[in-house]
Amino acid sequence: MCPERSTSGPVLAGDLLEEGTVAGFGFVPSGRPKAACDRLLLAGEESLAEPPDRTVPADAGTVRSFAPAPAQRMAPDRVHRAVTVDDALPDTVAETLALPGSPWGAVAGSLITEVRKAHHLLWLTGGFARDVIAGSAGEVNDLDLTGTAPPGRFSDLAKSARRRSGMEFRRKVSPFSLVCSAVPARGGERLYEYRTLNSAEFAFPACGSDLDADARCRDFTVNSLYYDPVGNTLADPTGRGLADLRARPRRLVCVNPTDDPLDQARIILRAVKFAARWTGTAGCDLGETAARLAHLPATVWDGLAPAAWQRLTGDHRRALGGHDPQSQLSLATALGPAAAGLLAVLLEVRP
Structure with a gap:
């Protein structure tokens, strides 16, 4: 069910306004978040x-052309x-x-x-x-x-x-x-x-x-x-997504195109987390994610700042704190040398 859009509804990305096409929304941080903190972004x-000082219209009354x-x-x-x-x-x-x-x-x-x-x-x-x-x-x-x-x-x-x-x-x-x-x-x-x-x-x-x-x-x-x-x-x-979820073993396929090392490290942690969770039940096929990570050298993490390692240590504790270290390393090895190297470092530094 998708209701028809009207001028009494909200402005959405893709709408055409007098000043341009809506590209999205920004936000001005506040201890008391409210609609006045939102900012309208244009193509x-x-x-x-940073976001421009432009508030979001209360409704779509000024929209010249509605986006689907x-x-x-x-x-x-x-x-x-x-x-x-x-x-x-x-x-x-x-x-x-x-x-x-x-x-x-x-x-x-x-x-x-x-x-x-x-x-x-x-x-x-x-x-x-x-x-x-x-x-x-x-x-x-x-x-x-x-x-x-x-x-x-x-x-x-x-x-x-x-x-x-x-x-x-x-x-x-x-x-x-x-x-x-x-x-x-x-x-x-x-x-x-x-x-x-x-x-x-x-x-x-x-x-x-x-x-x-x-x-x-x-x-x-x-x-x-x-x-x-x-x-x-x-x-x-x-x-x-539905087919990968229903597959046996379940397929874990990465869709995020990021090349940022910190983001890639967090994807690896989540891949190991799900593989550990589904082992023994649905199973987990890591093949496509491993192929996605195959180009990463084992040294890819060398440039991460201390703050990034601190963040990853926290992510690792929350995702895999209750799992056997050797099992974690085994699953990471299936994702390639970069993943194995990441888990080896995290298991070493984790308190």
């Missing part, structure tokens, strides 16, 4: 060092009705969203309602979508979301959801990733993580793209599936 401003909604920009064969994938999938998604005792159960429904009331679009994605679609709803640990609402606007909607649900929580927006998250007022696990459809076109953190562009910013095809919990449709922008 041709990709080389700017993100799901409508995709090839029809990459958007599926949930029941054609699994006739129980809509019920499973609804039950998992409302799961008693989960960090997100008390707020997910209110959050989805507020976002859709504002005429924005929202998808379940990342690990939440992957595990539910795979039939492993019991393995869901986090509520991962993406959508069209810019981070400041989403923060306002989350505030309204807080009132609707009666649950007190603290909201924040990361200035580096523009990820919106919240924790209970008295502390505890994150209730959700939301990021506006990602954009890699600007020199500063930006968002507001479409499903294809957002998928290219993710790590693997199996993590690039998007579930609309209102329309109960499943979008597969890479065209192979």
Whole structure:
């Protein structure tokens, strides 16, 4: 289900305004994130060092020509009705969203309602979508979301959801990733993580793209599936996420085109994490990711700064802290010498 766009709805990337074509949204960091912190980005401003001082219009009343909604920009064969994938999938998604005792159960429904009331679009994605679609709803640990609402606007909607649900929580927006998250007022696990459809076109953190562009910013095809919990449709922008998830052994295929060594190192850690998790159950075929990494020399990590190593050490602890070191090295070796070298260093420096 994709509602028709109107002037009472929000401005989206691709819309044509009097001043130019909307390319996305920036954000001015604030301890109290709100819609006034969002910044409108226009095509041709990709080389700017920071977002311009231009707020986002309250609605699409000034739009001269509407862009199609993100799901409508995709090839029809990459958007599926949930029941054609699994006739129980809509019920499973609804039950998992409302799961008693989960960090997100008390707020997910209110959050989805507020976002859709504002005429924005929202998808379940990342690990939440992957595990539910795979039939492993019991393995869901986090509520991962993406959508069209810019981070400041989403923060306002989350505030309204807080009132609707009666649950007190603290909201924040990361200035580096523009990820919106919240924790209970008295502390505890994150209730959700939301990021506006990602954009890699600007020199500063930006968002507001479409499903294809957002998928290219993710790590693997199996993590690039998007579930609309209102329309109960499943979008597969890479065209192979669903097939790779269903394959036995499961195929772990990297889609992010990054050449940045830190980003590549984090992709390796996640590949080892998933391979370790799926060994003994679905299995994990690392062949295509290994081929992608084959050109990396074992010395590729030599130029990483101490701050990068510190970050990787934390990532490694969170991803693989409970796994046997020898198993980690064995899985990394299957990804090539650069991956094996990375894990050898991390296992040495990890406290």
